[in-house]
Amino acid sequence: QSTQVAIIGAGPAGLLLGHILGQAGIDYRILEARDKAYVLGRIRAGVLEQDSVDLLAKFGLDADLKANGLTHHGIYLQHEGERHHIDFAELTGRTVTVYGQQALVHHLVAEHERLGSQLIFEATDVQPTQIESTHDGDRASLAYTAPNGERITLDCDYIIGADGYHGICRRTFPEGTLDVAERVYDFAWLGILADVAPSTDDLIYALHRDGFAMHSMRSSTVSRLYLQVSPDDDIANWSDERIWAALQTRLGTEGWTLTEGPITEKSILPMRSFVVSTLNYGRLYLVGDAGHIVPPTGAKGLNSAIADVALLAEALQAHYAGDDTGLEQYSDKALDRQWKVQHFSQWMTDMLHVHPADGSAEQSAFDFQRQLGQIRYVTSSHAAQVSLAEQYAGLPFVDAR
Numbered sequence: 001q002s003t004q005v006a007i008i009g010a011g012p013a014g015l016l017l018g019h020i021l022g023q024a025g026i027d028y029r030i031l032e033a034r035d036k037a038y039v040l041g042r043i044r045a046g047v048l049e050q051d052s053v054d055l056l057a058k059f060g061l062d063a064d065l066k067a068n069g070l071t072h073h074g075i076y077l078q079h080e081g082e083r084h085h086i087d088f089a090e091l092t093g094r095t096v097t098v099y100g101q102q103a104l105v106h107h108l109v110a111e112h113e114r115l116g117s118q119l120i121f122e123a124t125d126v127q128p129t130q131i132e133s134t135h136d137g138d139r140a141s142l143a144y145t146a147p148n149g150e151r152i153t154l155d156c157d158y159i160i161g162a163d164g165y166h167g168i169c170r171r172t173f174p175e176g177t178l179d180v181a182e183r184v185y186d187f188a189w190l191g192i193l194a195d196v197a198p199s200t201d202d203l204i205y206a207l208h209r210d211g212f213a214m215h216s217m218r219s220s221t222v223s224r225l226y227l228q229v230s231p232d233d234d235i236a237n238w239s240d241e242r243i244w245a246a247l248q249t250r251l252g253t254e255g256w257t258l259t260e261g262p263i264t265e266k267s268i269l270p271m272r273s274f275v276v277s278t279l280n281y282g283r284l285y286l287v288g289d290a291g292h293i294v295p296p297t298g299a300k301g302l303n304s305a306i307a308d309v310a311l312l313a314e315a316l317q318a319h320y321a322g323d324d325t326g327l328e329q330y331s332d333k334a335l336d337r338q339w340k341v342q343h344f345s346q347w348m349t350d351m352l353h354v355h356p357a358d359g360s361a362e363q364s365a366f367d368f369q370r371q372l373g374q375i376r377y378v379t380s381s382h383a384a385q386v387s388l389a390e391q392y393a394g395l396p397f398v399d400a401r
């Protein structure tokens with residue numbers, strides 16, 4: 001069998017890339033290892049940058065976003081019970097939109113089904129078999145097992161690894177062609193979804209002596225909240241009562257009430273920073289989490305995946321119009337933007353989390369005071385707020401040429 005572009009992975013990156021290529025008249029097939037219910041059920045990110053929203057609008061993929069997304073003009077930064085608003089709209093003229101990744105994936109899958117796209121769930125044992133041009137021809141190929149058990153060989157021009165952090169595409173790069181830069185953290189996030197109206201208009205990011213806490217939302221009736229916990233903690237240790245008590249302590253300020261409600265989902269999410277040295281080898285290109293991971297503070301994971309897709313889709317379109325410059329420059333341009341995003345995500349993370357195992361108790365105490373100084377600086381300096389707002393609302397997506 002044959003297609004122009006084979007996309008491995010039906011996360012937001014793979015699903016979106018398929019739509020953009022399809023609209024440009026480029027043939028594609030998306031191969032997803034998991035079943036549809038699993039893909040639709042995954043709860044993850046929640047904030048879209050302005051450029052992500054604009055991109056979805058440009059390709060007519062924003063009907064559900066327009067109906068259910070919540071435009072936000074800023075965030076609250078909080079320390080020691082003091083809450084400060086940072087107004088992105090006023091500082092930069094840009095806004096962000098709270099819209100769950102789950103809703104986005106739902107909409108992108110529904111649109112693929114409406115269009116009759118080649119979106120194959122339960123495509124297992126996907127294996128790129130040819131990723132370099134050979135003297136016999138300029139094509140790539142891969143093999144996969146279809147849901148009916150048939151082993152299929154798919155020839156294509158390009159293979160796109162949109163298969164996330166645990167995917168196989170990154171591991172297909174020949175030895176010595178890809179290095180990894182990585183950092184692990186000595187804390188994790190416990191995330192909950194609760195059936196209760198948000199107690200805040202904008203998201204709250206709080207540093208407290210007990211650890212970081214955040215109040216986000218999914219709709220006018222569903223709240224999303226996070227707590228810093230130890231990475232080796234077990235969710236079984238966290239009863240609903242204990243979670244609400246910790247949130248009340250860490251988010252509390254005078255004259256404000258956090259309304260509690262039934263918790264419908266809770267889990268502990270690991271945290272890492274990770275970037276590959278290149279997103280391209282031969283006819284194989286990586287997008288999204290397959291090539292880079294950020295700690296979640298600042299909501300950059302999903303937006304980085306969308307930024308990669310915007311760049312690569314444009315480069316692929318240019319290729320089919322006879323210009324390969326975009327494909328040649330894709331990896332460098334995407335990684336250039338990504339390292340700036342890595343810096344911002346780590347900066348937000350370091351500022352807002354208690355550093356428990358950084359060294360001695362004295363070091364920890366010093367760091368906490370230093371972080372309070374940092375937050376007081378950010379919340380009192382116009383220049384610092386413009387910098388935060390510019391990065392949170394999103395660095396511009398780069399051009400493929």
Ligand code: FAD
Nearest residue numbers: 009011012013033044045163164167288289299300301302
């Ligand atoms: P993914 O969404 O991981 O999609 C990859 C797809 O490839 C999956 O569907 C997978 O099943 C499929 N796949 C994997 N291997 C194969 C294979 N061998 N063959 C075929 N298919 C394969 N970001 C934020 O900004 N804020 C958050 O709060 C936040 N929370 C998160 C919570 C969790 C638990 C995780 C894991 C991530 C979170 N992120 C968050 C990050 C954000 O969700 C990701 O950056 C985003 O999902 C990246 O999209 P993607 O399409 O690149 O990868």
Ligand code: DHB
Nearest residue numbers: 045046216296297298299
């Ligand atoms: C959400 C997640 C984040 O990592 C973040 O910085 C803001 C919001 C969320 O899930 O809503």
